[in-house]
């Protein structure tokens with residue numbers, strides 16, 4: 001691996017750690033924590049820690065996939081879903097909160 005590439009990789013890990021820290025910091029506003037959870041998942045995917053499947057994890061359609069967070073306290077626990085399934089998953093989350 002070339003030096004430049006390795007440094008870039010290292011910088012991404014540093015940003016990932018930073019965003020994971022922000023996500024876990026309950027003193028911060030929720031919108032900041034959820035934003036960092038999304039950044040952390042995106043970085044983890046770029047670094048190969050999270051694998052994006054070729055199709056939606058639920059309906060198996062080959063469409064543009066979105067990362068669904070079940071719990072922003074677990075920023076790297078995501079499911080890759082198409083837009084339709086993501087809507088269903090979000091409504092499940094909302095029910096869990098209001099139940």
Ligand SMILES: [Zn+2]
Pocket residue numbers: 056057058059060061081082083084085086
């Ligand atoms: Zn789907």
